[in-house]
Amino acid sequence: MVRRIDLIPGPLKLMIVLAYDLFAICSAFFLSYFIRVGFEGIHISWSEMAVFSTVTLCTLVLFYTFDMYSSIVRYFNAKAFLKVQSLLIVTTVIFYLSGIVFGAFVPRSVPIVFLVLTSVMIPGARALVGIIVHEKWFNEREGVVIYGASNAGRQLVHTLSLGNKYQPLAFIDEKKRYQGRTVLGLKIFPHFKVNHLIRKYGQFKVLIAIPQVDPIRLKQIVSSLEPYALELLIVPSMSDIVSGKRTIDEFREVSVDELLGRKAVEPIPELLSANINDKIVMVSGAGGSIGKELCRQIAHHKPRKLILLDVSEAFLYEIHQELTEFLSETRNDLIVEPLIGNVQNGMLMKHIFHKYQVQTIYHAAAYKHVPMVEHNVIAGVTNNVLGTSEIAQAAIFCEVETFVLISTDKAVRPTNVMGATKRLAELVLQALAKQNHSTRFVMVRFGNVLGSSGSVVPLFKKQIKKGGPITITHPDIIRYFMTIPEAAQLVLQAGAMGSGGDVFVLDMGKPVKIIDLAYKMTHLMGLTIKDQLNPNGDIEIKFSGLRPGEKLYEELLIDDNAKKTQHKRILSANERSLPWNEVKKIISDLNDAMRQEDVPKIKQILIEAHLGYQPNPSSILKPKNKADLITDQELESSICNAVQS
Incomplete structure (x- = not known):
């Protein structure tokens, strides 16, 4: 300007x-x-x-x-x-x-x-x-209020005074010894005086100048500011400022991790490195959201070699470049091998496992978007079921030590093809686990991951920045959420547990109402929702109706008798499995139907395969136990008070 x-x-x-x-x-x-x-x-x-x-x-x-x-x-x-x-x-x-x-x-x-x-x-x-x-006589600058009158806040005022973008208006600080005083010409207010500041200055941005803020503390700050629909920005961490990676005025939005509003549980180091340290590890679907984070986490635990497998050249290139830069910066001599390949090709999988002597596999290659798989049934079954079967049998043939399948909560009583294929993939591994071989099969099941491809969070951000509308399928829809790093860490730890054929479930807390998430994200970007109570709001919400195969809620367990493990956030599911001959018959029938491109027959086979698959239920599903739902009060104190990425 x-x-x-x-x-x-x-x-x-x-x-x-x-x-x-x-x-x-x-x-x-x-x-x-x-x-x-x-x-x-x-x-x-x-x-x-x-x-x-x-x-x-x-x-x-x-x-x-x-x-x-x-x-x-x-x-x-x-x-x-x-x-x-x-x-x-x-x-x-x-x-x-x-x-x-x-x-x-x-x-x-x-x-x-x-x-x-x-x-x-x-x-x-x-x-x-x-x-x-x-001030604003010669230079129209945007008004900001700085949260935190300590060293970082004062340094921020000096920095902003040299620029031409932001005009500091006041401080907010919770320390009573600061309140009512003036620093650098700016008065310090308590957080409950935000309304007074809005009346005095109109709408403004809030810059949170607490570089080492704890996640719980950040949740409390966001909780106090979110109802005012003020855009929140956070100063970089002190380590980034000191190292020169970022300057104090390079603000970021409240991140996806902070949307969760809780502190991630600390991992158990022994479990994290058990299947990785000094081993040759492969990640299939390495270019996907979960696959990428698995690769990042694995690289920290000193494997002997890391094999990246993906069918997408572009995605594979991205993660390989990222890891190469990371290894160069940290002077890590880890060997990373990027391989283009399809898990459905059993011969190729055997060749890769034999050539590289793979010891641990994290199988994240899958089609996971419900509407896409619903419209591409043959592709979904081929990749999620046959691909899993081929790579698992290749792992047995080459005596791979550990095989970990990344599954989903949509595999529990599925109402869509994607969920049915993932449940069948679980049954494939459970059946193979009972055979006479040395490979240990483990399955890890969790819900929606914040910030992953197809996640509602980046979609909402994009819609809000475009001025709306925000599209939600149903006003009552709820989902479990966790962050990508948290999910990857729990996957690595769960993979070190069990003797074979185990299904581990990640405890994701209580589910979140998607409409509340939309309100909070809108508020934290400095805008308001247009509804009956606020007809002059900025962003409208439109309900598009449940998509084919979509549930109002998701579950993590088929039965309610899950067992505790040594990690307090990981449970072991005790669920019914099928013998290999029955699973093999289902796969054979699916192959016949796919050769004939008979989609109705494919769905019928999945319905009859003891997966609990019920497409297009006659009534909207409700949670079995109302106690399982997060209450309005709990919503207000959790995600409603801690939304951002």
């Missing part, structure tokens, strides 16, 4: 400053005499004019010599003030001495009055220009 003051040519600015200084010196010189002797006592002779000329010329020469006219007036600060004041003191001494030299009438108090007047008129005028420019 170009400021109006910047449109004034440099030479013209210099002429204006010189003319003003000359005016200030003349005025101060004659006013000092007037104040001392009055109008009747002033008798100007050639000697007094010689003193005046000497003082004026010396002042301008001193200012020029010491670069006062090359400095930018709008950045006038305390250091510049001291410099000007020192030069004016020198000028005052010259005033007194020139009076003696020229034999002029110079009472001893006149130079002192001259010093006082010039001190007010010259540096004072420069400071006033700086204030005017940094």
